[in-house]
Amino acid sequence: MMEQYVKILKEHAIKITPQRLEVLKYLDTHRNHPTAYEIYEALKKDNPSLSKTTVYNSLEVLQRHDIIHSLTISGSELRYDFRTEVHHHFLCRKCGKIIDIDVGCPYMDEFLNGGHRVEEVHGYFKGICKECLKKKGE
Amino acid sequence: MMEQYVKILKEHAIKITPQRLEVLKYLDTHRNHPTAYEIYEALKKDNPSLSKTTVYNSLEVLQRHDIIHSLTISGSELRYDFRTEVHHHFLCRKCGKIIDIDVGCPYMDEFLNGGHRVEEVHGYFKGICKECLKKKGE
DNA sequence: TATAAAATTGTAATAGTTACAAATTTGTAA
DNA sequence: TTACAAATTTGTAACTATTACAATTTTATA
Ligand SMILES: [Mn+2]
Ligand SMILES: [Mn+2]
Ligand SMILES: [Zn+2]
Ligand SMILES: [Zn+2]
Numbered sequence: 001m002m003e004q005y006v007k008i009l010k011e012h013a014i015k016i017t018p019q020r021l022e023v024l025k026y027l028d029t030h031r032n033h034p035t036a037y038e039i040y041e042a043l044k045k046d047n048p049s050l051s052k053t054t055v056y057n058s059l060e061v062l063q064r065h066d067i068i069h070s071l072t073i074s075g076s077e078l079r080y081d082f083r084t085e086v087h088h089h090f091l092c093r094k095c096g097k098i099i100d101i102d103v104g105c106p107y108m109d110e111f112l113n114g115g116h117r118v119e120e121v122h123g124y125f126k127g128i129c130k131e132c133l134k135k136k137g138e
Numbered sequence: 139m140m141e142q143y144v145k146i147l148k149e150h151a152i153k154i155t156p157q158r159l160e161v162l163k164y165l166d167t168h169r170n171h172p173t174a175y176e177i178y179e180a181l182k183k184d185n186p187s188l189s190k191t192t193v194y195n196s197l198e199v200l201q202r203h204d205i206i207h208s209l210t211i212s213g214s215e216l217r218y219d220f221r222t223e224v225h226h227h228f229l230c231r232k233c234g235k236i237i238d239i240d241v242g243c244p245y246m247d248e249f250l251n252g253g254h255r256v257e258e259v260h261g262y263f264k265g266i267c268k269e270c271l272k273k274k275g276e
Numbered sequence: 277t278a279t280a281a282a283a284t285t286g287t288a289a290t291a292g293t294t295a296c297a298a299a300t301t302t303g304t305a306a
Numbered sequence: 307t308t309a310c311a312a313a314t315t316t317g318t319a320a321c322t323a324t325t326a327c328a329a330t331t332t333t334a335t336a
Binding site: 015017019020049050051052053054057058061076 | 281282283284285286287292293
């Protein structure tokens, strides 16, 4: 049940702790790009002594090893993502959800970017999602 | 000197105030995507009674009328941009500067985005800029 | 099982932004 | 012009997300 997450941490030579495993598992099983606080609130149910700082620390170490990514799409809080392949995101202004947009980026090339070394690519779209558009029409 | 900014505000039926004009002028003449605080600090020199809240309010109204845009590229603070045509940005991890990348977006189409209505497009690249790469080599 | 290094916890501090009420300014119409 | 209502500015306080830090606990290793 946790073996897969243990394996990931071991591969990256990160110390195994229950908290890190839970954070990683949560992100794997909740692909809605949650905030640190949402993760904290959810994990606290099974581990009441969990500290918010630990959630932040765990997210930080996972991110540093490129096991997870963070999104700056909202502007007010970071969102976390288990998926690390390049893909884009859509933020709905109405319902607030963040949807994966499965396209790559044609501009990653160093040459296209004026000689800068590109290490991260973020494509963010904002607007009204399909479901909210439908609701408005009713 | 300020006529051009007066004109912009008038076209959008926004009340003309010296503070709004100064904020708008600052963004037009400083294309480095400054923060609200940087704008505030700069404008305070000529107007010591300027309030930080006024800077935020001015940025908000300009943004609401699509006269300026804001960027969430850094994750910790908003950056403001006088340019409103679609273009992308590169954030250098080393020196912190944010550079315009003049490419458009091939994915704005509603169809390509699964039926969601796209109203904003942000393309953010992060890495090491050309100048910092050069320095490192020396 | 002992131990050093690293992680967790709880709390406090920080930073960016927003809320709010009082004072001032703006646009408009008499 | 002047008068006035509506909107804006100001200063301060509140709020939220995140980070700093020291004490306690846990982990990995021998
Ligand atoms: Mn995603
Ligand atoms: Mn720009
Ligand atoms: Zn929606
Ligand atoms: Zn640089």
